[in-house]
Amino acid sequence: MSRFWSPIVQSLSPYVPGEQPRIPGLVKLNTNESPFGPSPAAMAAMRAEADDDLRLYPDPEATALRAALAAHHGVRREQVFVGNGSDEVLAHAFAALLKHDRPLRFPDITYSFYPVYCRLFGVESQVIPLDSAMRVRLEDYAPGGGPVILANPNAPTGVALSRAEVTRLVVENPDAPVVIDEAYVDFGAETVVPLVADHPNLLVVQTMSKSRALAGLRVGYAIGDVALVEGLTRVKDSFNSYPLGRIAQAGATASLADERYFRQTCEAVVEGRERMTGGLRQMGLEVLPSKANFVFARHPGRSGAELARALRERAVLVRRFDAPRIGDYLRITVGAPEQIDRLLEALGEILA
Ligand SMILES: Cc1ncc(COP(=O)(O)O)c(C=O)c1O
Secondary structure (H helix, E strand, C coil), X not given: CCCCCCHHHHHCCCCCCCCCCCXXXXXXXXXXXXXXXXXXXXXXXXXXXXXXXXXXXXXXXXXXXXXXXXXXXCCCHHHEEEECHHHHHHHHHHHHCCCCCCCEEEECCCCCHHHHHHHHHCCCEEEECCCCCCCCXXXXXXXXXXXXXXXXXXCCCCCCCCHHHHHHHHHHCCCCCEEEECCXXXXXXXXXXXXXXXXXXXXXXXXXXXXXXXXXXXXXXXXXXXXXXXXXXXXXXXXCCCCCCHHHHHHHHHHHHCHHHHHXXXXXXXXXXXXXXXXXXXXXXXXXXXXXXXXXXXXXXXXXXXXXHHHHHCCEEEECCCCCCCCCCEEEECCCHHHHHHHHHHHHHHHC
């Protein structure tokens, strides 16, 4: 605390990211990173970009990257916004689109950055509990309410709504901006990007951090009606005109061109998730049905804190949230096959 802090800073309770410890042999399953490297084509493009041109500012409009994203998703370039990780894109969405007279609606259990942004941007919120199966109840997002933000699949539960369900939400709330955060959509859920053509209130946010294994590069993006993208751009250009450097733009663009690697690695994560889920259930854990690159699981007889501690002692790092309703759950990232083996072995020992 400092008397030099502005009043808003005194009132913040910042997001706490998962740890990034450097422990040799650590099985790191706490931050939903990809166990596979980025596309070799993306690596080559980034190396090639690391040259004398780095003394020059990057393209402030990330024209090539936005064109590649537009082609990939079947939309126009003007419908694509890019930022320094989807966290930054989300932050701009809070400032540009989600601050209105009516409170912003989101679930009690969801990405914990949403309440943090509410405080930072002075957005009033209406927190709506998930049902007992940790599902979003669409009836709770009735017409006439404020803007909505949902992660789909949700985090940290991994549970997904179908495209038909999200469509219903968007159609029933035509006068409210609806932001769908699809950070994990490539691991088996249904994207609602095709809906943006007909729904000017829908903004879909995605990231290259998970399915494209580029968390360290910080590239996220949003797709929506041109007017929504213009709103985001107005905020971006009032904050930082160059959110993505040259290397990030080159690597992200090249990653999109390597569809084969993208599909292979996503499929490998899905396979790993199903094997991990099966192994955990065999040991008596309850595992929520996940469409993400992580699972959310608890043991009926052991506390989450105890399990997380015992795993850590065995050099397996998972994420636990000290929060109401979910304190006994572990959020476990789907690792490489040998990491999944290590996790299951360690849990087997702990529960024996
Ligand atoms: C639901 C959700 N949205 C957005 C993000 C942010 O991802 P990034 O800023 O790396 O794009 C995360 C990261 O964990 C997430 O879980």
